Amino acid sequence: MNFNIKIDQIVLDNDRLIILYKSGTKKEILISDLKDIYITVNKIKPIYEFLIIIFSVAGTLFAFFYLQANLILIISSLLIVVITAKMNNYKQYDMKINLKNGITIIKRVPLKSKNDTINFVNDIRKKVYNSKIESTNKLAYNK
Numbered sequence: 001m002n003f004n005i006k007i008d009q010i011v012l013d014n015d016r017l018i019i020l021y022k023s024g025t026k027k028e029i030l031i032s033d034l035k036d037i038y039i040t041v042n043k044i045k046p047i048y049e050f051l052i053i054i055f056s057v058a059g060t061l062f063a064f065f066y067l068q069a070n071l072i073l074i075i076s077s078l079l080i081v082v083i084t085a086k087m088n089n090y091k092q093y094d095m096k097i098n099l100k101n102g103i104t105i106i107k108r109v110p111l112k113s114k115n116d117t118i119n120f121v122n123d124i125r126k127k128v129y130n131s132k133i134e135s136t137n138k139l140a141y142n143k
Helices: 046-067 070-089 111-142
Strands: 007-012 016-021 026-030 034-042 091-101 104-109
Touching: 016 070, 034 111, 046 070, 046 111, 091 111, 104 111
Parallel strands: none
Antiparallel strands: 007 016, 016 026, 034 091, 091 104
8 A cells, every 4th residue: 555645854853654635644653663665767768758758740731831931940949859858867866665575665765865865775774783782682681
């Protein structure tokens, strides 16, 4: 099950994650309940890229055959080049938190704060690793 509710902020506490939603609600998740956490890169789907290029070419052909204006042809051709270049550079980042009970929480990450988010994910992974070591040590000492 995915939670796609708008997340405002995720805060790392001592042994838990506190998720603050834009609606004002708050959810606490124990570090021991985390399965994994990672960042994904989403690019534009090829079908959408193809459709945008087809519409740009159709607009250029329409301008060339029906408007008979050289300026419109140049502008349309330039538009195709700019759109194609922009599509190749389009990236969207998501932070995904998978819990042991099968719930996935997704937070969109702006490009500007990508590096801060990577550091945050690494800190969470260290906490998860340390909690796993502590739990195995407790089991070993209790035997």
